[in-house]
Amino acid sequence: MIRFENVTKIYHDTVYAVRDITLSIEKGDLCFIVGPSGAGKTTLLKLMFGMERPSRGTVSLFDRRTDGLDASSIQAIRRHTGFVFQDYRLIDDWTVYNNAAIMLEILGKPAVYIRGRVWRMLKWVGLQHKVYERARNLSGGERQRLALVRAIIHDPDILIADEPVGSLDEPMARYMMNMFLKLNRKGTTIVIASHRQDTLMEYAKVFRMEHGCLVEPGSDA
Numbered sequence: 759m760i761r762f763e764n765v766t767k768i769y770h771d772t773v774y775a776v777r778d779i780t781l782s783i784e785k786g787d788l789c790f791i792v793g794p795s796g797a798g799k800t801t802l803l804k805l806m807f808g809m810e811r812p813s814r815g816t817v818s819l820f821d822r823r824t825d826g827l828d829a830s831s832i833q834a835i836r837r838h839t840g841f842v843f844q845d846y847r848l849i850d851d852w853t854v855y856n857n858a859a860i861m862l863e864i865l866g867k868p869a870v871y872i873r874g875r876v877w878r879m880l881k882w883v884g885l886q887h888k889v890y891e892r893a894r895n896l897s898g899g900e901r902q903r904l905a906l907v908r909a910i911i912h913d914p915d916i917l918i919a920d921e922p923v924g925s926l927d928e929p930m931a932r933y934m935m936n937m938f939l940k941l942n943r944k945g946t947t948i949v950i951a952s953h954r955q956d957t958l959m960e961y962a963k964v965f966r967m968e969h970g971c972l973v974e975p976g977s978d979a
């Protein structure tokens with residue numbers, strides 16, 4: 759589903775965020791990208807989402823090379839992908855409901871379906887009492903849970919999550935990680951970037967990064 763061949767990403771001509779990475783992620787995989795701060799995890803995920811283009815090498819998403827794709831093809835790929843940003847990227851002036859519903863609205867789902875699905879998902883992450891609150895008024899952990907709902911509400915084929923439990927307390931982090939495992943067992947391909955060890959890594963392919971390089975390329979831990 760995701761293939762990198764000798765991918766390098768350079769910012770400002772001098773910052774090598776990702777260096778010569780070759781990897782592949784197959785349908786149904788559960789993957790972790792681990793490594794210290796600044797190792798290049800977020801950059802790698804953005805390349806997987808078509809948000810950044812490689813400086814060198816090729817990235818293929820859903821068996822299509824991204825270098826030849828126009829904006830609308832990239833959009834089409836994103837409709838099959840959910841992305842949880844490290845900094846959430848919610849729309850602060852919007853309600854929790856509207857933030858959660860946006861992808862279903864873009865996809866043109868019927869209003870009745872959207873209402874039911876949004877309520878169910880918000881309840882499931884314990885945000886049902888915040889449905890009409892503005893996103894700006896949420897706590898860090900609440901924002902993170904909302905970002906997660908927004909990313910998976912359209913049942914994407916791939917979920918890419920950047921430090922998705924970094925702001926959650928231990929029980930909620932556990933709950934979310936188990937939820938990732940459940941989604942994966944239902945067939946969703948999952949890629950999670952994380953600083954910290956997680957028991958879920960037992961079941962996962964683990965890619966370890968340092969200074970932009972893969973030092974442990976996708977071995978099953």
Ligand SMILES: Nc1ncnc2c1ncn2[C@@H]1O[C@H](COP(=O)(O)OP(=O)(O)OP(=O)(O)O)[C@@H](O)[C@H]1O
Pocket residue numbers: 769770773774775793794795796797798799800801802844953
């Ligand atoms: N848009 C950008 N412009 C310039 N430099 C960037 C940009 N994005 C990332 N970098 C640099 O690339 C390197 C890798 O950054 P990246 O955000 O991918 O690391 P990370 O592993 O996700 O770190 P963290 O664990 O702190 O989130 C860092 O040195 C960072 O400063």
Ligand SMILES: [Mg+2]
Pocket residue numbers: 799800801844920
């Ligand atoms: Mg990061």
